[in-house]
Amino acid sequence: MILICFTVFQSSAAMAQNRVNLNLKPVAFDLNTVENQLTEMMADWGETAFDVDDALVRHVSYFIKYYAVQNVDKSNNIIRRSEKYLYDIKKIFRKYSIAEDVAFALPFVESGFNPGALSNAGAFGMFQFLDTTAVHYGLKIGENGLDERTDYQKSAEACAKYLRDNRRVFGSTVLSLASYHHGTRMVTDVLLNCGDDPGRQFGPIFKNSLLGPFSREYVPQCLAASLIYRYLKQNRLAMLSVPGFESKTLQAQTPVKPLKKMIPTLYKLNPDLEHAASIYPYASSNGYVLMTKIGYSSLTAEMIRTYPDWAKNPKPHPSGSTEVKGLPKTIHYVVQTHNDLSGIADIFGTSVKALKFSNRFLVKQGVHPGDVIEIKGMAPTTLAFDGKSTVCDTPRALVTQEDEILETFCKRVVKTIRADCSSSRWQMGANLTPALIYYWNYDVLGNIQPDTPLEGGMNLRIYSDYRWHKTAAGSQAPPATPEALDYRYNPSVPTG
Numbered sequence: 001m002i003l004i005c006f007t008v009f010q011s012s013a014a015m016a017q018n019r020v021n022l023n024l025k026p027v028a029f030d031l032n033t034v035e036n037q038l039t040e041m042m043a044d045w046g047e048t049a050f051d052v053d054d055a056l057v058r059h060v061s062y063f064i065k066y067y068a069v070q071n072v073d074k075s076n077n078i079i080r081r082s083e084k085y086l087y088d089i090k091k092i093f094r095k096y097s098i099a100e101d102v103a104f105a106l107p108f109v110e111s112g113f114n115p116g117a118l119s120n121a122g123a124f125g126m127f128q129f130l131d132t133t134a135v136h137y138g139l140k141i142g143e144n145g146l147d148e149r150t151d152y153q154k155s156a157e158a159c160a161k162y163l164r165d166n167r168r169v170f171g172s173t174v175l176s177l178a179s180y181h182h183g184t185r186m187v188t189d190v191l192l193n194c195g196d197d198p199g200r201q202f203g204p205i206f207k208n209s210l211l212g213p214f215s216r217e218y219v220p221q222c223l224a225a226s227l228i229y230r231y232l233k234q235n236r237l238a239m240l241s242v243p244g245f246e247s248k249t250l251q252a253q254t255p256v257k258p259l260k261k262m263i264p265t266l267y268k269l270n271p272d273l274e275h276a277a278s279i280y281p282y283a284s285s286n287g288y289v290l291m292t293k294i295g296y297s298s299l300t301a302e303m304i305r306t307y308p309d310w311a312k313n314p315k316p317h318p319s320g321s322t323e324v325k326g327l328p329k330t331i332h333y334v335v336q337t338h339n340d341l342s343g344i345a346d347i348f349g350t351s352v353k354a355l356k357f358s359n360r361f362l363v364k365q366g367v368h369p370g371d372v373i374e375i376k377g378m379a380p381t382t383l384a385f386d387g388k389s390t391v392c393d394t395p396r397a398l399v400t401q402e403d404e405i406l407e408t409f410c411k412r413v414v415k416t417i418r419a420d421c422s423s424s425r426w427q428m429g430a431n432l433t434p435a436l437i438y439y440w441n442y443d444v445l446g447n448i449q450p451d452t453p454l455e456g457g458m459n460l461r462i463y464s465d466y467r468w469h470k471t472a473a474g475s476q477a478p479p480a481t482p483e484a485l486d487y488r489y490n491p492s493v494p495t496g
Contacts, residue, residue, distance in 0.1 A: 027231050027240065029064040030271045031057050037227050042174075045099050049172035054275065055203035056220065062272040062282065062289075063217075063224035069245050070289045076239040078112040079232070085113055085126070087444050089156045091459060096160040099173065105225035106159065106180065109218070115152045125149030127159040137161055172200070174219060181218040186210065213283035221284060236442070239303050244295035249287040254279050263292060310450055311438040334463045335371040348375050369439070385462055391417055392424035402456030406434040406445075409454065413437075413462060429465035437462060 028034070035057045042052060067075045086104060093103040110128040111117035118124050122131070129149050131141050137158035139148040148154045159180070166176035166184055179187045190211060194204045206216045228240070255278045260266045267274045269291040279288040333344065341352045341362065356362045359373045367373065389396060396416060400409050410432055417430040434450055441460045448454075 027064070027068050027228070029061045029068070031061055031274060034061045034064065034227070037230070038223065041101060041223075041226060041230065045101075045173045047173050049170065049200055050174040051201045053201040053203050055201070055206055056223070058272045058276065059202070059206065059217070059220035060223045060227070063221050063284075064227060065270070065272065065291065066282075066285050066289055067224060067228060068240055069243060069291065069294060070247055070285075072240050072242050074112075075228070076242070078108055079239050082108065082113045083443070083446075085115075085152050088153050092153065092156045093160045096164040098160050098163050099226075101226035101229055102163070102173065102177065102222070103156075104229040105222045106177070108225045108229075109221045115150050125155050126152045127155040129155060129158065133162070134158065174223075175200075177222050178205075178219050182211070182215050186215075217282055217284045233443075237303055241303060244293075245291060246293040248290045248292060249285075250279055250290055251281055251287045253281060254288075259290070269294060307439065307442065308447060308449065311435045333373055333375055333465075335367050335369055335373060339367065339369070341367055344373070344375075350375060385464070392421040392426040392428060394420040394424070396420065398460075398462065400454045400456060400458040400460065403453040404456075405451050405453060406437060406448070407450055409460075410434045410437055417464070425470050427470055431465050432462065 035052060038052045038057065038060060042050070082104065085107070089107065090100045090103045093100060107113050107126050111126045113126060115126045117126065117128065119128060123129060124131075124134075124147065127149070129137075129139065131149075134149050134155075135141060138161075139151075139154060139158050141147050141149070162180060163173075163176045166179040166187075167173055169184060170176060170179070170187065175187055175191075182190070190205055190208050191200075193208055193210055202219070205211070205219075208216070231237075232240070256266075256273050256276050259273075259279075263269070273279065279290070281287045282289075333348070335344070341355055344367075345352050345355060355373065355375065358376050362373070385391065385396075385398065389398065391398070398413055398416065404412075414430045414432050417428050417432075421427050421430075437460060438445055438448075440463060444458065444460065445454075
C-alpha cells in the first residue's frame with residue numbers, strides 16, 4: 001500500500017516542534033483502499049444508480065496519486081484558498097442535499113477555487129459556467145461589466161441547483177457530476193450508446209467514443225478530490241504532507257510489461273497499473289505521470305489543525321441518566337477530547353470489550369476525538385444539531401447573532417436546550433462549553449479568541465453528549481412502546 005503520510009497526537013510539546021511524530025491514518029491510493037473508500041462515500045451520498053467498478057477505482061487511484069504526490073504543492077495552495085469560501089459553499093449545497101464532499105471537489109477541479117477563472121471555452125468564475133447556462137440558472141450577465149459568475153455564492157447556488165436537477169434526471173450524484181461537465185444531453189447519449197453494457201458502470205462510459213479525453217477524466221478527478229477532502233477532514237489536517245518523489249511523464253500509450261521489468265516496484269508506486277495492459281496518457285495531467293520513487297514525509301506542525309491555548313482539551317462530563325427501560329436502541333456517541341474507551345464505558349455502563357465488538361475499527365486504530373461510535377442496548381443517542389434543527393420537540397434556529405462572542409452563544413444554546421426540554425418528553429445533554437463548540441467548528445471559526453466578535457447567522461455544529469426519552473428512562477412510568485416514542489425523534493448522528 002502506498003502511504004503519502006504517516007501520522008495522531010502523542011504530546012502537546014511535540015506540536016511546538018517543526019517536525020511532528022504522528023500516527024495518523026495515511027492517504028493511500030492502492031486499489032483495495034480506494035475501492036473501500038469509494039464504496040463508503042457512495043453509501044454516504046445515497047448513490048444507488050452507479051457502481052464502483054475496477055475502471056473507476058483505477059482512474060480515481062491515478063488522480064489521488066496526481067493530486068497528493070506529483071501535484072501536491074498546487075493542491076495545497078488550492079486547499080488553503082478554499083478555506084475562504086468553503087463554509088458558504090457547503091451551506092448552500094446543504095440546502096439542495098448535495099454532499100459537502102462535492103462542495104469541495106467540484107470547485108477544486110473546475111477552477112482551483114478561483115472566482116475569476118476563465119477557460120478557453122469561455123466558462124467563467126469559480127464554478128465555470130458558460131453564459132447561457134449561467135443565465136438559465138438565474139445568474140445575471142449584462143452591460144457595464146455585470147457578471148454574477150464572479151460571485152461565488154450566487155454561482156454556488158446555481159451549481160447546486162444544476163446538480164440537484166440532474167440528480168433527479170439520472171437518479172445519481174455521480175452522473176449529475178458528469179452532466180455538469182458534459183451536459184445533460186451528452187450524458188444521456190453516452191448511456192444510450194453503451195449498448196449491451198450496463199451503462200451505469202464507469203468502464204463502458206470511459207471507453208465511449210462520444211467523450212473526449214478531458215470529459216472522460218472529469219468524474220475520476222472529482223471523486224479523487226472528494227476522497228482527499230474526506231481524508232483532510234477526518235484527520236483534522238489543514239493540508240497534505242509533501243513527500244519527495246521522482247517521476248516521468250509518458251505521452252504515448254506504453255505497454256506495462258516492459259515498465260515492470262525496468263521498475264520492480266512499479267505496482268507499489270503506481271497501483272493503478274496493476275491490472276492494466278498499457279498506460280493511459282491522461283489529458284488532464286499532460287500525459288501519464290509515472291512514479292519511479294517516493295520518499296515518505298512526516299507532517300509538519302503547520303499542516304495540523306491546532307487549537308489556541310484557551311480551547312485545548314475541553315473536558316466533557318455525562319449530562320443525564322443512562323438507565324433506560326422499554327426501548328433498547330443504539331447510541332451514536334461523538335468522542336470528545338479527553339475521552340478514552342474506559343471512560344466512555346464507565347459513562348454508559350458498558351465495557352471496553354463490548355465497545356470494541358460493536359465498533360471493529362477500534363481494535364486496530366483506537367478511539368480519537370470526533371469519531372462516532374455505537375453503544376448497543378440503550379435508548380438515548382447523541383444529537384447533532386445546527387441552524388435548522390429540532391431541540392427536543394421544538395424547531396430552533398440556533399445561529400450566531402451579530403458581534404456575539406462564543407461564550408455568549410454557548411450560554412444561549414444551553415439555556416435554549418434546557419428550556420425546550422423542560423416540558424418535552426425528551427431530555428438532551430447540555431454540557432456545552434465554548435471550547436467544545438470551537439473544537440467542533442474549527443474549520444469555520446479559524447484562530448479566534450473567546451472574546452472575538454462573530455458574524456451573525458453562522459450555522460455552527462453542536463453535539464449534545466446524548467439524549468434520552470423521559471418515559472423510557474423513568475422509573476414511575478410503564479415501559480414505552482415504539483409507537484408512543486415515535487422514532488422520528490431518535491435520529492442517529494451524521495459523521496460529516
